[in-house]
Amino acid sequence: xxxxxxxxxxxxxxxxxxxxxxxxxxxxxxxxxxxxxxxxxxxxxxxxxxxxxxxxxxxxxxxxxxxxxxxxxxxxxxxxxxxxxxxxxxxxxxxxxxxxxxxxxxxxxxxxxxxxxxxxxxxxxxxxxxxxxxxxxxxxxxxxxxxxxxxxxxxxxxxxxxxxxxxxxxxxxxxxxxxxxxxxxxxxxxxxxxxxxxxxxxxxxxxxxxxxxxxxxxxxxxxxxxxxxxxxxxxxxxxxxxxxxxxxxxxxxxxxxxxxxxxxxxxxxxxxxxxxxxxxxxxxxxxxxxxxxxxxxxxxx
Amino acid sequence: xxxxxxxxxxxxxxxxxxxxxxxxxxxxxxxxxxxxxxxxxxxxxxxxxxxxxxxxxxxxxxxxxxxxxxxxxxxxxxxxxxxxxxxxxxxxxxxxxxxxxxxxxxxxxxxxxxxxxxxxxxxxxxxxxxxxxxxxxxxxxxxxxxxxxxxxxxxxxxxxxxxxxxxxxxxxxxxxxxxxxxxxxxxxxxxxxxxxxxxxxxxxxxxxxxxxxxxxxxxxxxxxxxxxxxxxxxxxxxxxxxxxxxxxxxxxxxxxxxxxxxxxxxxxxxxxxxxxxxxxxxxxxxxxxxxxxx
Numbered sequence: 001x002x003x004x005x006x007x008x009x010x011x012x013x014x015x016x017x018x019x020x021x022x023x024x025x026x027x028x029x030x031x032x033x034x035x036x037x038x039x040x041x042x043x044x045x046x047x048x049x050x051x052x053x054x055x056x057x058x059x060x061x062x063x064x065x066x067x068x069x070x071x072x073x074x075x076x077x078x079x080x081x082x083x084x085x086x087x088x089x090x091x092x093x094x095x096x097x098x099x100x101x102x103x104x105x106x107x108x109x110x111x112x113x114x115x116x117x118x119x120x121x122x123x124x125x126x127x128x129x130x131x132x133x134x135x136x137x138x139x140x141x142x143x144x145x146x147x148x149x150x151x152x153x154x155x156x157x158x159x160x161x162x163x164x165x166x167x168x169x170x171x172x173x174x175x176x177x178x179x180x181x182x183x184x185x186x187x188x189x190x191x192x193x194x195x196x197x198x199x200x201x202x203x204x205x206x207x208x209x210x211x212x213x214x215x216x217x218x219x220x221x222x223x224x225x226x227x228x229x230x231x232x233x234x235x236x237x238x239x240x241x242x243x244x245x246x247x248x249x250x251x252x253x254x255x256x257x258x259x260x261x262x263x264x265x266x267x268x269x270x271x272x273x274x275x276x277x278x279x280x281x282x283x284x285x286x287x288x289x290x291x292x293x294x295x296x297x298x299x300x301x
Numbered sequence: 302x303x304x305x306x307x308x309x310x311x312x313x314x315x316x317x318x319x320x321x322x323x324x325x326x327x328x329x330x331x332x333x334x335x336x337x338x339x340x341x342x343x344x345x346x347x348x349x350x351x352x353x354x355x356x357x358x359x360x361x362x363x364x365x366x367x368x369x370x371x372x373x374x375x376x377x378x379x380x381x382x383x384x385x386x387x388x389x390x391x392x393x394x395x396x397x398x399x400x401x402x403x404x405x406x407x408x409x410x411x412x413x414x415x416x417x418x419x420x421x422x423x424x425x426x427x428x429x430x431x432x433x434x435x436x437x438x439x440x441x442x443x444x445x446x447x448x449x450x451x452x453x454x455x456x457x458x459x460x461x462x463x464x465x466x467x468x469x470x471x472x473x474x475x476x477x478x479x480x481x482x483x484x485x486x487x488x489x490x491x492x493x494x495x496x497x498x499x500x501x502x503x504x505x506x507x508x509x510x511x512x513x514x515x516x517x518x519x520x521x522x523x524x525x526x527x528x529x530x531x532x533x534x535x536x537x538x539x540x541x542x543x544x545x546x547x548x549x550x551x552x553x554x555x556x557x558x559x560x561x562x563x564x565x566x567x568x569x570x571x572x573x574x575x576x577x578x579x580x581x582x583x584x585x586x587x588x589x590x591x592x593x594x595x
Contacts, residue, residue: 167438
């Protein structure tokens with residue numbers, strides 16, 4: 001089975017996946033994301049829904065592969081000049097578009113939902129699905145208004161957290177007096193405020209119909225940046241598994257990393273976000289390769 | 302008094318609508334806007350319709366809308382930076398809500414008869430990349446979720462121009478339309494505008510001079526510019542109008558190869574750019590504004 005992999009070796013999850021695919025006996029052809037976006041061309045023939053990647057004088061037609069694994073992201077922001085920024089952003093859009101319209105059923109790395117570029121909009125759109133399964137969305141507010149920010153926070157202090165509104169990676173912190181002093185800055189830097197849910201985090205990786213959960217217990221509000229945390233495999237309630245699988249179908253995204261919080265007092269599950277390009281290598285290593293196995297099964301079936 | 306702000310303090314502020322006298326100037330500064338707004342706010346007066354225009358003064362199309370709107374009997378509010386607006390998107394009790402306020406509107410209007418969105422990078426060129434991401438996330442959420450009519454409203458598929466096109470490609474799969482080509486996006490106009498593609502795109506060259514074009518405003522307003530045989534094109538246009546209804550009043554601009562039996566969709570955008578100049582921004586902006594304000 002021949003798989004086209006598009007990504008960068010700087011990305012740990014990409015490297016990890018390539019290794020597991022090779023180990024599973026797949027024939028893997030790698031395309032370096034940076035080279036493709038900077039020097040390559042992506043031509044899409046919409047009449048037959050197929051694209052050709054051209055790089056270093058070589059052409060690869062997507063239809064010649066049995067499956068595609070892509071971890072692509074916009075690299076334009078860090079480009080050294082505006083010409084390269086323009087080129088790379090244009091290529092990025094072309095690549096995403098090529099993946100979206102490709103006829104392959106087995107593509108990991110495409111989604112029809114890019115709305116997690118704004119966490120809150122993402123949540124708002126998924127509420128109808130989540131509510132069917134009794135999953136709640138945390139009370140949240142994203143604003144550039146000092147008044148609205150103050151109002152939201154004041155009703156929830158001291159159980160309120162602050163984090164970035166976009167997909168830009170930020171750390172989550174509990175709102176303190178120091179944050180409040182800097183509140184006027186939100187006029188130019190809008191910020192997401194959220195009710196704090198005290199309890200463990202759960203990360204679910206959904207691959208097609210398979211779901212793999214991990215429970216994370218940490219005293220820190222953002223476990224990702226904490227040294228003191230415990231990870232545990234968790235058996236997911238059927239409704240959570242079902243919901244996660246439905247999210248992958250709804251978003252046309254074969255792989256999702258979905259974050260939940262469980263309220264320690266009430267046991268309620270709260271949805272935080274669904275990442276269509278999750279960095280899952282750490283979770284996979286801890287689970288003994290369950291995520292990799294599910295990806296391999298997805299490609300094989 | 303300690304710098305630490307306790308819950309008691311918040312309760313005090315809510316109860317008294319002011320800060321305790323011992324608070325620092327920094328905190329006072331933080332609260333200034335809130336208290337000030339509360340004092341200034343009065344219920345909206347009169348029935349005059351209002352439009353909020355967000356865009357850049359050096360954008361001719363935006364200026365055209367500003368000019369046209371100013372000629373109508375409506376209140377026009379012009380925001381040239383995101384800081385001119387106070388935007389809030391909340392989810393409370395599982396229900397999303399949006400508030401869009403023009404910062405200098407003493408009436409504190411939150412209901413707009415029309416919002417025209419021509420926001421692009423040029424409006425935020427003094428910001429860091431992080432600030433730009435956060436602003437885009439906020440603006441985009443607010444415009445996507447507001448109950449007010451918006452041109453152009455971001456769609457579910459995200460602020461990536463190509464994704465709308467991809468949705469359309471899929472939607473057209475079983476229709477009389479086929480898709481002939483794609484034109485690349487112009488990142489400088491992120492998130493809403495396409496340019497007419499890279500110059501080296503073979504399909505662009507091939508189609509040059511062989512295309513028809515028309516504008517659709519998705520609530521069934523249609524501007525058909527070419528070709529002249531309307532009888533042939535209109536049924537196809539109608540199907541496209543149906544397609545775009547979920548996008549509310551987003552513009553769509555389509556090109557089709559004239560000489561083929563099957564219409565071919567080449568390109569669409571919520572904001573047809575240079576075509577406006579070619580085909581008459583006057584007519585389109587006038588019809589569009591009349592749609593909302595007469």
